[in-house]
Amino acid sequence: MSYNIALNFEDGITRFIRCNEGETVLDAAYRNQINLPMDCSDGVCGTCKGSCHQGKFDLGDEYIDEALTDDEAEQGMILTCQMVPASDCVVEIPVASTMCKTGIARVQGTVLEVNLVSPTAIELKVAAEDDIAFLPGQYVNIQVPGTEETRAYSFSSRPGSRELSFLIRNVPGGLMSSYLVGQCKAGDSLTLTGPMGSFYLRPVERPVLMLAGGTGLAPFLAMLEHLKVNGTGQPTHLIYGVTNDDDLVCIEALEQFAAGIENFSFKTVVASADSAHPLKGYVTNHMQDAPIHHGEVDVYLCGPPPMVDAVLGYFRDQGIKPNSFHYEKFSPSVSAVAGAVA
Incomplete structure (x- = not known):
């Protein structure tokens, strides 16, 4: 063994x-x-x-x-x-x-699919040639073909599988976005280096609150895949916020997780005032069902910097100090920056 x-x-x-x-x-x-x-x-x-x-x-x-x-x-x-x-x-x-005397692992992969799942999000599926182990929530750097540039993307797939998936923000004019939308095809070769990052799911020993912004949903999909296999006896709640109605993706997958993972629930929030979505505003406007329990909660947060700052400010203003607070903020063309507040 x-x-x-x-x-x-x-x-x-x-x-x-x-x-x-x-x-x-x-x-x-x-x-x-x-x-x-x-x-x-x-x-x-x-x-x-x-x-x-x-x-x-x-x-x-x-x-x-x-x-x-x-x-x-x-x-x-x-x-x-x-x-x-x-x-x-x-x-x-x-x-x-x-x-x-060690360093980052390098793995070759082959593109299986590229899907524009919304005007602002791209789903990339890759078959890895070798095993690439990672903790649910971590990311890899993917080299943009034909360049020396890399971009950091969180896994959205289940740890332990050679079929990898990524949920990538479609940045107009972005180097990776332009390649994926305009040039990429099944069979293309990609170089992945990693895994990296301190943003990953810890043992679930108390209620969990997940807060996702836009394509910051990706690491939570990997976490939920992990929980689907391993289970959890604790309440786990996800609040997923986007700017416009069209930005909401993977809702069917979240519904399947809600049906298959005991104690898991989620809600979606749209910021645009023009939206017809029943819940409008920001994730911090819809925390009433969150399992905060006066701080007896582990919080995971992934989204753009303004969202991360707003959520940190929300807990500070409420006078609530979670048992643990793990976050990752991202910007276009910039590697993810992870942090943790114990």
């Missing part, structure tokens, strides 16, 4: 390794030619200290208190030289990937 271990480095790069039963994370990383920080490998120096808040593992009792205190262990800190996984895990490594 072996386990899938995601190593998240502080420069935003994630590398996945397989860890055999009874094997330490440090040994598994070295076997995969990733040199995690280490001086002693005996639980004495503390150089290999990281953290793990997702997954089951055993630290044993071979390490000394100077390397890892009881308080640190209770807070999820680990020593990779002592950590023996008992399930799939996500391990935070507090150094850059380049310091560990």
Whole structure:
């Protein structure tokens, strides 16, 4: 038996390794030619200290208190030289990937479909030539064919599948948009590098509020695909806001998620005053059904910068501090910027 271990480095790069039963994370990383920080490998120096808040593992009792205190262990800190996984895990490594003689993974893919699903959104489907593991919510950089330029796009597909999908904003005159709308065809080759990003679904241990703006819906589709397979015993509510009626996409998929995932619900909001949509305004105008519970909630937010700032301001003005707040803001032709407020 072996386990899938995601190593998240502080420069935003994630590398996945397989860890055999009874094997330490440090040994598994070295076997995969990733040199995690280490001086002693005996639980004495503390150089290999990281953290793990997702997954089951055993630290044993071979390490000394100077390397890892009881308080640190209770807070999820680990020593990779002592950590023996008992399930799939996500391990935070507090150094850059380049310091560990590793870097971003590169995968070739073949275009399957390009669909203009609305005037402002493009659905891209790609078949990856090799496995590309990612955490639900993460993104990759896709190179624009014929150029050295890349653009960052969140996966909207289920983790673990070689058939990848992306929901991409159609930017008039944009480099990637122009290629997808005007030139791209099935069979074209694309280069993907990643996965990357700290915006991903954590273990669902309390109510979850998802807030999406425009094509910021993409990472939530991947999260919901994950929840459809793994289930959740907690209320999960999505508020999806767009500018115009035509911008609403993937509604049928959301309805299927609502039918197939226990405790999941969603609503859509349109900002335009000319809209005939029953809910108008911004997502912050329609939070009455959100499972906020005086802060006992994990919030995930993905959208353009003004939306992110407005939501952060909403919680601040309401005097509510969520248990955790994870957000990703995006702008045309700019890589995603992720953040988290504990």
